[in-house]
Amino acid sequence: MNGRLVQRSLYAAGGAALFLALASAFLLAIGHSPFVTLATMAGYAFGDTYSISESLVKATPILLCALAVILPARLGLITVGGEGQLYLGALLGTAVVVNYPGAQMFALLPAMLVLGAAGGAIWSALAGVLRARFDVNETISTLLLNYIAVLLVNYAVYGAWKDPASLGWPATIQFPPAATVPSLMGTRVHCGFIVALIAAVVLHVAVTHTRWGLGLRVLSGNRKVGTMVGLRFARNTLIVMALGGALAGFAGICETSAIQGRLQSGLSVGYGLTGFLVAWLSGQNFLRAVPIAILIGGLISAGDALQLYSKIPSASATILQGMLFIAALAASGLSTRRETRRG
Amino acid sequence: MAHALVTMAGICKQFGAVVANADVDLEIRAGEVLALLGENGAGKSTLMKVLYGFYQADAGEIRIDGKPIAFASPREAMGSGIGMVFQHFSLVPALSVWENLLAAFPDAPWLQGRSSTRVQAALRWLRRLAPSLDSARPVRELAVGERQLVELAKVLNLNARIVILDEPTSVLTPAETERLYGFIRSLIAEGKAVVLITHKLADVVACADRIVVMRGGRVVDHAQARERTPEQLVNAMVGRERGSSIGAPAPVTAAAPVLQVRGVSATAHGAHIRNISFEIAAGEILGIAGVSGNGQYTLAEALAGLIPVTAGDIVLGGVSIASRFQDGAIPDDVAYVPERPLDNAVVADLDLGLNLALRKMRKLSLFPQRRAITARAEALIARFDVRPPRPALPAAALSGGNLQKLVIARELSDTHRLVIASYPTMGLDVLAAQAVYRTLFEQAASGACVVWISEELDDLLAYAHRIAAIYGGSFAGIVRREDASRQMIGRWMAGMDREAAA
16 A cells, blocks of 8 residues: 555656656747746746735636536546536526626625526536437537537627627626625635535545445446446436536636626636546546646646746747646556556 | 377466366377366366467476477467367457458468458358358357357468367357357368367267366366266266255245246347246246357346336236336346346446445445445355455456356345346356355245246256246246256257147
8 A cells, every 4th residue: 555655656756757857848949948937937826825826716717627527527427518518607697697787796696606507507417418318429519519608608798798888899798796706815716716625525525425426436337237226327427417517617607707707708718628637637536636726727827927027928838738737647647557557 | 090189298287276277188189079078167278278378387298299399378379280269259349250360360461452362261261161151241240159150260260280169069059059060070070180178968979089077177087988978977077076965945835926927028139038928936946948148138137127028027926027117227126146247247346345235225325334334245255255255356356256156145145026047156166056056045945936047957957946948039848847857958948849838
């Protein structure tokens, strides 16, 4: 047991070394000192309270989208629909605000959040129904639903919901304070982050310690046997897809309300896909996804800062992020292979 | 006089603490069919895999044409003209028959059209084996018997002089079996040597020249086929162990049927059963004999309530199972030991404790207590002798026989109204099999109706109250044990005869 832990730490260290080597090569190639740049990035990501809060702001939708991938994965389903669910959550949540902008906070805020979560849940459950009833591959259907959701949001913000005061800019009206998710301690970090943390812990307990979680393991391991002992694959598919979608939809409406203040096209910068990668890096583990999402959030926010202050294009951060994923996946792949070989 | 192609002397092979072969001598002669006879686990397959280079012997010597050899791999053995057809085939299901044959053809270039002379050469043996088989069909569409012929053609394409067949008739219909026997004789006439690994006396009677009987890893008898009667061979195969018989099941006292199957038809995975009817009283064991693949699986799944019936009804204790069919869930008062437990009964990556708790899934508390599950598992594992006895092990780590015991432990540790057991002793040695039969007796004694599907005709004749034979998806006949004979049931199983209309 201890030996295995040492083994895993060695592979993690190897992965980190691989990432540093790749990143250094890349930064040298674009003419920057690797050491200085990486140190600067670390500072921008987690150096002070403001940096940390910006990193958590980016980490929030990523973590929620990762949870939306991990839950279906526990039933053996592979969804890539975080992005679409996030957009549809933003769309339905915004519908409340656009129609009742003057409502009281105690009614408007919960209604907006609930509808946002419902939007993501519906979008995801659509793929769930297709899978459960007609055996349509959920990976393909969630991927395609992403495009529809993004275009639906565009349709709304370019059309009926466009704020006349925004001089042609495709965006809705500014959300009133009554429809703004409260932030934490004066930073831009909002309550959605706390919800994501709670969701990660609750889901972890639910899938590892409850009868329901055991049922998911049985169904994903041998669907025929699960069905024989009375478990319902169709019902569980709908539950995990809808719950996961609700989290991604919640991420969408929070991002719209708390960070951007209005619904506009280009709402997400690939949070759904990044969440998918975080889910895989975590080994489909809810708790492990939390630090990974925060790390990736830090990398993204440091990339923004780099562009502002160091004249390094922010795309570099995306490239570094890709290198980090490759290094981490290579390390974890090698370590699993080593373990299975030993039997 | 046939000369010795292969001599094996003093072969020993151990797996951990298990002795698979102990000091085995064997001679394989050209122009002769050698039947290697023995029960499951007698060491027949291991011995042949040692010859084939699949395993390396711990001790002993192998000579081919008088020269000592030591094969490190099957590839080297093939090079010396040894070919083996395993029970599990190595064909690519998505490729056509000719593509499969070509892929294994010696010196096949990387690219060629299907009309080339090489393709014709690769198909040469298959044309003799199965003239009517369309070589353009993908292998996944072929029946098991046809696949076996393709596999055999593949081995013969490699210019095998010594052909080893591992339980070839276990997957064949009677007609296919007859054709295989004929083909084996024609190979012999060409001077090849054939080794037939089998536990069926019918194979020996039909086409063996010489017999070697193995038991517990040793050769216990060696003779010309005509020198032995079937009774002598059975005694040699099973030794004295079966002498300590577990007796017959307690007589049935209840008269009223508890399970009524009325004109049931159903389909599962392309296999049909048609218009099957029978009744079982409480405490009665009905044995169902038949060559596997004649609808046993469909019948078992329908009785367990896992698939809907397309016609007829199944009534258990006055309640229709068929009408309360719900999405393939098994009723609580039915125990089911299915065939192929790894696919049909366990979750491979879940541990033994949870696998044993599966039938009580819905009754677990919201937060299941691992300690209670493990304690219950330990008791069951000890009682049913599952090895290794570690509840935390994943089910995938168990051998076939122990997996079988695990499923039996889960399904037959409580009392039920109906017990369905498909090949419950598959992969078990004689003593473990007797323990299973005792468990079936206990179930019957506690008032269950027992449906016991098996290929072991002798066991059925000894331990079932009544025996039915299934052929082509329907019952060929059903008879009380006292009135049954091997010949009668054998003819029913082979589809040569049906029960005279009563």
